[in-house]
Amino acid sequence: MFLRMIAYRLKVLLKNRTLLFWTLAFPIALGLLFNFAFGGFDEVGKLETTKVGIVSTDEEKTADFEEVLFSIKNDGTSIYKGQRLSEEKAVKQLAADNISGYYTITPDDITLSVSQTGVAQTILKEFLNQYVQKTAEVESLLASGSIQPQELSQDLFIEGSHVEDIQEADSYSVKSFYFFTLVAVSIMYGFMWGLKNSNDQQANQSANGIRLCLIPKNKLIVAVTNLIASYILFYIQSLIILAVFRFVYQVDFGDRWLYILLIYAIASLTSISFGTLIGNLFTKWTYQQKNSFGIAISMAMSFFAGMMGSQSIKYWIDANLPLLGRLNIVNLISDSMYQLFYYDSLQPFYLNLLWLSGFAVVFVFLNYFFERKAQYEHL
Missing domain, CATH: 1.10.357 (Tetracycline Repressor; domain 2)
Structure with a gap:
């Protein structure tokens, strides 16, 4: 029953x-x-080098940013190829699709400008989000005294984050x-x-x-x-x-x-x-x-x-x-x-x-x- x-x-x-x-x-x-x-989206791991522009009004902050950005590699090849541009030239190159986007770096902020949406633009945005997050974490650690300036290294920005995502793109x-x-x-x-x-x-x-x-x-x-x-x-x-x-x-x-x-x-x-x-x-x-x-x-x-x-x-x-x-x-x-x-x-x-x-x-x-x-x- x-x-x-x-x-x-x-x-x-x-x-x-x-x-x-x-x-x-x-x-x-x-x-x-x-x-x-x-x-x-799974073609992310097969990306060629992405061209990106950098508009800077803060030399020291830009140098730190570029050091991390250009260190990202996939199979030994740099993921990003960047150049310093004036804001006017950056806008023109973006409109002509010569670059996928450009970062504007000021003493107070870092922003990304793009003219379209796509895989390259998504990766640029994700890198910026993780860089800003890591930077905030480092500043918090320095302010609390949990870490000393001499202990800082590039690994703080790349460990387990965007770089690994790119390098392991074949399995992701x-x-x-x-x-x-x-x-x-x-x-x-x-x-x-x-x-x-x-x-x-x-x-x-x-x-x-x-x-x-x-x-x-x-x-x-x-x-x-x-x-x-x-x-x-x-x-x-x-x-x-x-x-x-x-x-x-x-x-x-x-x-x-x-x-x-x-x-x-x-x-x-x-x-x-x-x-x-x-x-x-x-x-x-x-x-x-x-x-x-x-x-x-x-x-x-x-x-x-x-x-x-x-x-x-x-x-x-x-x-x-x-x-x-x-x-x-x-x-x-x-x-x-x-x-x-x-x-x-x-x-x-x-x-x-x-x-x-x-x-x-x-x-x-x-x-x-x-x-x-x-x-x-x-x-």
Whole structure:
């Protein structure tokens, strides 16, 4: 009887074309757009020397900046070729596409001017961001007395940062990085199946809920069978999406497939349980209101996980508010994929897995608490 209830629930869920679209077709379509948008970013590692101009009003600051800029090499070849220019000449050369951009260095600031967006311009901007960040860190260390001027070296600016990114470009895939976040978002959309379960189980929300309350079966048994059915369906959907990303869009996920399947399994349970919890918490809201709330939460998590051009915000959170990153389910999933792809050590991955498992356990326990206490004055 238990297996029969799961089979019946699967049939009901498979008839819901709207949810099938949002949890299966939509991520695949969005992945196609991602493929067009970011497919060429992996050519970063094959860049020829980028020409850049430098407009300076501070000789000492410019000399320090140039020393770091021109030290960046890939396979022994300098990444940047720069020349000092007046502002007027820099503007003219930029307009003629003779340079990819130019830095303006003043005693107070360093800015970058570009005339278009592209891989070269993105790299120039990333270098400036990291240089400014490192410079601020060094000034802070000097002010606190933690380091002495004679201890400073170029390594403070290049260690583990932009230089390594360029030198390891053959193993670094920008396309994969963006798809990791998309994978996390597509898994997070599993909350819709959990919300559907909750809506169908509540007598004040649907006719199905009324019928389920009248059948001679324990309500918790019904809830468990609904959870298992939605989990089976959504996990299969997630694997289909993963297969399309890997074999159609040619996204490199690395070779740790057992761990990838494990993160999918736990994350799918977490997202479905999260959707069920939304339904159990806001019992007086309409289904559409609860669904909109779930989408809003998912989009907020996606933004802070770096999906919408917000990578700098994600990095700032990781550096300054790591606990906030741990509370972001989308960030946990995407970071887990990232760690499996780039890191030899599995320790960071295991930590993320522990957090995701903790969320799943908490959500399931809370759903049990609310569903056990659910009562209706009349049907």
